[in-house]
Amino acid sequence: MTDEEERREVALLLRRLNVELDAVGQRFADLHGLNRTDVRALVAIMDAARRGESLTAGRLGEAVDLRSASVTALVDRLERVGHVRRVRDPEDRRRVGLQMSESAMAAGAEHFGGLARDLTAAMEGYSADELAVVRRWLEDMTAVITRHSRGS
Amino acid sequence: MTDEEERREVALLLRRLNVELDAVGQRFADLHGLNRTDVRALVAIMDAARRGESLTAGRLGEAVDLRSASVTALVDRLERVGHVRRVRDPEDRRRVGLQMSESAMAAGAEHFGGLARDLTAAMEGYSADELAVVRRWLEDMTAVITRHSRGS
DNA sequence: GTCGATTATCTCGATCGTCGAGATATTATG
């Protein structure tokens, strides 16, 4: 196999990985009776919580790229099944903070945290040098992809 | 940084890459007035065409996980804007083959092929050994992820 | 302080994608 062919195969492997990674989110959605937007929203809220922040409705809309009307409906759905709570911000009472319920947080940690744990475990066989190569490669690929995902 | 932290960071980089890769598809959708399902369908049809096959409506439904009613609507949309053509199979006249138009094929090649080209180009600086590490890592990660995307 | 502009969220009505149930047409089977 030529070097060029090898590079193309690696690119294909990356694409296949991407498909499977999306399927992980889809599976979580199926298991919990949610749609993909709801899952993306929960992940965004969970990420913010891990950073010690509490997303407002508006910031959530930016994170998942939805208009305010859709965010209201989205939060209604998540609140109805008990995954999040609306908490009016006492500093600025126009704002609505979003807090994940314990159960939703636990379910998310179980599902996505479990994946993260297995991924890092699968990397234990790699030397520091090898991981450095992988990291550099990921950064390079992400840079290229980001250029394509925004302007050309 | 400990080895464990480094592994976690690499996992986070992979997740970030995944987000950007999804955004590439979203951008193609925006540019061409399509939704994400339509893009996934076009990609599936394009992949099949590259393998010399012609997807039927049913197989397309399996590829993008839609019921037959939705596939009919999907193909209606794509046909209406001239991206695909329905071609009744003369062997089995119940079946409907899907052929991509030249313009749609060109647009897809331009967008996704351009990304693939840039990705492989960005790998030119990597030695065969380094690429082998990356490839092994991708295969390992994909195996873990696939286990999570199907049964746990 | 007061009033208009700005900001954050929500309500309402409309549109579009998806689906289940069932219809239609074609092919396989006994």
Add this chain to the structure above:
DNA sequence: CATAATATCTCGACGATCGAGATAATCGAC
């Protein structure tokens, strides 16, 4: 042949998203 199985389509319903506009709270200029 008659019947079952297969591939797609039609129809009606539902749900996610959106634009326009309403409501409520904060900010800024005076």
